[in-house]
Amino acid sequence: MLVQQIVNGFTIGSVYALVAIGFTMVFGVLELTNFSNSSLYMFGAYITFLFYTATGIHFFLAFGISIVLTGLLGYGIDRFALRQLRKKKAPKLSGLITTLGMSMVVDNAIMVFFGTDSKSFENFLDFGKIYIGSAVVTWTQIIILIAACILMITLSVITYRMKIGKAMGAIAQNQDAAKLMGIDTDKIISLTFIISGFLACIAGTMVAMYYRSIDTAMGSSIGIKIFAAAVLGGVGVLPGAVVGGLVLGIVETIVSAYISTGYRDAISFSILILVLLVMPNGLFGKKAINKV
Amino acid sequence: MKKLLALLLCGTLSLSALTGCGAKEEAAEMPAQTLEEGSEEAEGSSEADATGEGTINHNGKNKMAMFGPLTGDNLQYGVKIKNGAELALNQFNEEHGTDFTIEFMDDKGDPNEAVNLANKIISDDTVFCALAGYGSSCAMATAPVFDEADMLLMGVAASHADLPGMGDYVFPVPMSARWESVGFAEIMKECFGAGKLAILYQNTDHGVQTCEFIKEAWESYGGEIVVYESFVPGDTKDFSAVLSKIKTAEPDVFYASAAYSDAAQIFMQAKQLELDAQYVGPGMCLNEEFTKLIGDSIDGTYVLSSTPCFLPSVLEAGNVDEATKKFIQDYEAAYGESPDGFSAQGYDSVKIVLDSALKAGTTDTPAVAEQILAIRSYPGLSGLNMAYNENKEMNKGIYTFEIKDGNFVPVNQ
Amino acid sequence: MIEKLSTWLVRYKRTLLIITALLAVLFPWIFSSKYVLRIAILCLMYCMLCVSLNLMAGVLGQISFGHAAFWGIGAYTAAILSKNYGWNGIAALLMAAVIAGLFGLLLSLPVMHLKGYYFTIVTMVFCQIIRVIEINWMSLTNGPLGIMAIPKLSFFGVTLKSQRAYFYVILFLLAAATFIVRKIIHSRMGYAILAIRDDELAAGAMGIHVFKYKVYAIVISSMLAGAAGCFYSLYTSYIDPSCFTNAISNNILVMVIFGGLGNIFGSFFGATVLTILPEVLRGFSEYRQLVYGALLVVLMLVRPDGLFGSVNFKYIEQRLAWKKEKAGGDGHE
Structure with a gap:
């Protein structure tokens, strides 16, 4: 049973990891807790669903269109709300409230348009299952885990090795200074949001395929988990988000299997608090420099 | 054929038992x-x-x-x-x-x-x-x-x-949740025998109460409750952990009390984990979305309900x-x-x-x-x-x- | 516009205060509709929650996303004590505050060295933990069914039944909470807390006992929220875990930020507007939440600091006093 539970944990964890990457990236650049991230995740899944069922085009074409549209929505959130706030030198908190408001708008728009009932979603990644001992592993689970790793590596290369990533790092440290160095901060930040939209859509659609369904609570139900996974790994650190997600998933599964399903969240979150007590910057976070 | 007959019999039996119970109450109250x-x-x-x-x-x-x-x-x-x-x-x-x-x-x-x-x-x-x-x-x-x-x-x-x-x-x-649960338990007993029952219920007013009544009734029939677990709806979409646990307990009957979308997830994930038992779901599942969600992946599952089903497929078959x-x-x-x-x-x-x-x-x-x-x-x-x-x-x-x-x-x- | 309004508010502070107080006292006699009174009572209760959160978020600068947890703890404590053990209202109120304060203490220990988003996540998670416990601890909290038929508030054998009575109770509680928070802000402790908010390291270097004051602020804030919770459960006579979710925590925080962090008047304003707004938006039916979210975004764009966040009432007061003095002096010459 333990092997099976670890497999289960890896699957849940890779779902968290997949969404947490986009979240932690925006965080890394802007130090902004993006509440609308889980809405983008839901939006992506619903748009894929819409294009696939309404137009009858090939699924992966619908997926592609959805990725672009979700990226655009991410861009829109930044362009029409957050950029205005930056212009006004608004405090970070107002950005947070704005993303909260945006997420309410997106969530409710989806609810009104699609209704709140669950929709069935076809799984195009269903390639059967394999056995490890008596444990069952489906290919969908493996693909999700691989996708999370590939995305993490790609993004890590972009942010840690490429010029644009350096620009992101500069903005993260000091926006004004970055501007003075000739970095087009607005462009880079918009790009960050577009990428986070892409990621959210990929995550949403893949998770929808795995569970074969989408519903309007899919975003809100994992919102806090995503945040927890990102913090656990050290906010802003991309590999951290993946590891944080996986650890959270496995802890949850083990708690649920051996202690109690009802108290699952209470126990796994208590463990999170304990970890933060010992490691205040998460598993991979660098110690924040306190500027006096 | 034999099985169907038996089911028919037990269905009418339980119904007559219920109505009989009602009649008694009426008689008592002149x-x-x-x-x-x-x-x-x-x-x-x-x-x-x-x-x-x-x-x-x-x-x-x-x-x-x-x-x-x-x-x-x-x-x-x-x-x-x-x-x-x-x-x-x-x-x-x-x-x-x-x-x-x-x-x-x-x-x-x-x-x-x-x-x-x-x-x-x-x-x-x-x-x-x-x-x-x-x-x-x-x-x-x-x-x-x-x-x-x-x-x-x-x-x-x-x-x-x-x-x-x-x-x-x-x-x-x-x-009333009480009578409904007793009815459910009775039908499960008649159809599948009072063996090992695993219950997974959503932690809501409805789920907690019905499953408590079912548990009570089941134990009074001499059956055994092997797993009795709850989950918080809305916070849970992946049930694999608790389902693996249920799988190791090897129940004869597996009853899940959940809204249709969660129930669909539970049964589909159970099938995926090769949990081998008779699945039974509540009346909340009787809608079109549920059938769309499950496809034909969980055939053989029973659904018990105190409200009738209004799906066209059922209406065509039954005498309405x-x-x-x-x-x-x-x-x-x-x-x-x-x-x-x-x-x-x-x-x-x-x-x-x-x-x-x-x-x-x-x-x-x-x-x-x-x-x-x-x-x-x-x-x-x-x-x-x-x-x-x-x-x-x-x-x-x-x-x-x-x-x-x-x-x-x-x-x- | 807000600046003008604020100046006006400060200029006629005394008159306005008296009028507001009079209005507040007379309110239940002017509006007798039970619905209006209930909304008014909830407004006042949210004001109290916002004032208490403001102490933690605005004054201390620790943005808590879990204030509903303290509120819930207070509500559950009062409900259990008065229903199962027959405690009277005042005792339950005190105990609710104490228990909520204890949890505040418990929370303040791990978050002591956490800053910014780490504090945020811990408070968020804390709220979730409390809710999960409320849902699962059947024998104590009656789980998701919630606690029903909580005895109504009673003082010395007199049970309060009318909405009016509850209106005055919460008015009194709000006044007391406001008084406490104001006193704290304008005391030595308040200045110490403000110094910690602005720069913890520097405050420590200046000899301010950072740890002590942080704990004080968090504990007092949670105690006030617990008292509000006690009122809530005795007033509605029904509570269940879904009343105290993260979404509610977010709502309370939004109210505070909307009104302006660190500003008590702003908190009143934010709580009142954002409690009434959803009721007004009822006409939009299914678009209600959508419109609410959109309004939130627009308001943030227009006033990023919250409505009264960037207004320094003290400064306006001093400026007015100076002008007056100057005008007076001119007159003498």
């Missing part, structure tokens, strides 16, 4: 019986009046107020109930030339909002009856408010066993009475979608109140309540042999379905 006869007479006379003008003297109290989730996560149930209620009201007004109105309010499924609305409703002098749209929490949170104001409260979808006791004029419309047919036609004509159990409950709630008001000839709360309490074997759309007992608990028959090729196939009809 006044209730006389009341019933009286009410039947009244019904006869009201039918005679029906062609003429309405005979309800409402003194300006002609409004019903319904609060339910018209936004938020439970929107779909609220809208179905609302449509059913509206349809019933319109039909009644047309038939009897009355001028009853109904106002719908949005409580988001949140008990606090519901209490806000309850206060708004009792401040309105034209309202004579309140309908609590969805869920027991909203009905129970508002019950004291209406009790204090002596207003009639119908719990449209509130099956909690404690609700009827919360006020003199509080009536649930769905089957005229009233149900007409209801479905009217509903589809009015709202362009097919009704479900919630629509029927919304319809019945309004119908019960208005019929009783017609019998009472007034909309005064005590008189209407007396008529409602006297209802025995009501020809409702949302269940079999609908009857209130002296504790104001609703009792109904239970429908059994088996999922075959992704469709619900009635077992005991």
Whole structure:
């Protein structure tokens, strides 16, 4: 049973990891807790669903269109709300409230348009299952885990090795200074949001395929988990988000299997608090420099 | 064939047991019986009046107020109930030339909002009856408010066993959770034997209560409960951990009490993990979305329900009475979608109140309540042999379905 | 516009205060509708929650996303004590505050060295933990069914039944909470807390006992929220875990930020507007939440600091006093 539970944990964890990457990236650049991230995740899944069922085009074409549209929505959130706030030198908190408001708008728009009932979603990644001992592993689970790793590596290369990533790092440290160095901060930040939209859509659609369904609570139900996974790994650190997600998933599964399903969240979150007590910057976070 | 026969037998057995139980209660309560006869007479006379003008003297109290989730996560149930209620009201007004109105309010499924609305409703002098749209929490949170104001409260979808006791004029419309659970347990025992049962239930008022009753009943049959676990709906979408646990316990029967979307997830994930047991789901699964979600992946699963199934596939197969047919036609004509159990409950709630008001000839709360309490074997759309007992608990028959090729196939009809 | 309004507010502070107080006292006699009174009572209760959160978020600068947890703890404590053990209202109120304060203490220990978003996540998670416990601890909290038929508030054998009575109770509680928070802000402790908010390291270097004052602020803030919770459960007579979710925590925080962090008047304003707004938006039915979210975004764009966040009432007061003095001096010459 333990092997099976670890497999289960890896699957849940890779779902968290997949969404947490986009979240932690925006965080890394802007130090902004993006509440609308889980809405983008839901939006992506619903748009894929819409294009696939309404137009009858090939699924992966619908997926592609959805990725672009979700990226655009991410861009829109930044362009029409957050950029205005930056212009006004608004405090970070107002950005947070704005993303909260945006997420309410997106969530409710989806609810009104699609209704709140669950929709069935076809799984195009269903390639059967394999056995490890008596444990069952489906290919969908493996693909999700691989996708999370590939995305993490790609993004890590972009942010840690490429010029644009350096620009992101500069903005993260000091926006004004970055501007003075000739970095087009607005462009880079918009790009960050577009990428986070892409990621959210990929995550949403893949998770929808795995569970074969989408519903309007899919975003809100994992919102806090995503945040927890990102913090656990050290906010802003991309590999951290993946590891944080996986650890959270496995802890949850083990708690649920051996202690109690009802108290699952209470126990796994208590463990999170304990970890933060010992490691205040998460598993991979660098110690924040306190500027006096 | 043999199995089907056995099922048929056990279905009728359990039904007769249930109705027998109802009959005993009626016999024990002599006044209730006389009341019933009286009410039947009244019904006869009201039918005679029906062609003429309405005979309800409402003194300006002609409004019903319904609060339910018209936004938020439970929107779909609220809208179905609302449509059913509206349809019933319109039909009644047309038939009897009355001028009853109904106002719908949005409580988001949140008990606090519901209490806000309850206060708004009792401040309105034209309202004579309140309908609590969805869920027991909203009905129970508002019950004291209406009790204090002596207003009639119908719990449209509130099956909690404690609700009827919360006020003199509080009536649930769905089957009481207690009787429903006992019925479920009995059918499971008859069909699959009182062996090892695993229960996974959602941690809501409904889930906790029904599963406790089922557990109690099951143990009284000498069966064994091997796993009894809950989950928090909305926070959980992946059930693999607890399902793996259930798998190692090797149950004979696996009962999951959850809303249809969670139930679909639970059964599909169980199948994926190769959990080998007889799956049984609650009546919440009887809708089109559920069949779409599951495809044909969980054939052989049983679904037990106290409300009938309105899916076209089931209706074609079974023998449907005229009233149900007409209801479905009217509903589809009015709202362009097919009704479900919630629509029927919304319809019945309004119908019960208005019929009783017609019998009472007034909309005064005590008189209407007396008529409602006297209802025995009501020809409702949302269940079999609908009857209130002296504790104001609703009792109904239970429908059994088996999922075959992704469709619900009635077992005991 | 807000600046003008604020100047006006400060200029006629005394008159306005008297009028507001009079209005507040007379309110239940002017509006007798139960619905209006209930909304008014909830407004005042949210004001109290916002004032208490403002101490933690605005004054201390620790943005808590879990304030509903303290509120819930207070509510559950009062409900259990008065229902199962027959405690009277005042005792339950005190105990609710104490228990909520204890949990505040418990929370303040791990978050002591956490800053910014780490504090945020811990408070968020804390709220979730409390809710999960409320849902699962059947024997104590009656689980998801919630606690029903909580006895109404009673003082010395007199049970309060009318909405009016509850209105005055919460008015009194709010006044007391406001008084406490104001006193704290304008005391030595308040200045110490403000110094910690602006720069913890520097404050420590100046000899301010950072640890002590942080704990004080968090504990007092949670105690006030617990008291509000006690009122809530005795008033509505029904509570269940869904009343105290993260979404509610977010709502309370939004109210505070909307009004302006660190500004008590702003908190009043934010709580009142954002409690009434959803009721006003009822006409939009299914678009209600959508419109609410959109309004939130627009308001943030227009006033990023919250409505009264960037207004320094003290400064306006001093400026006015100076002008007056100057005008007076001119007159003498």
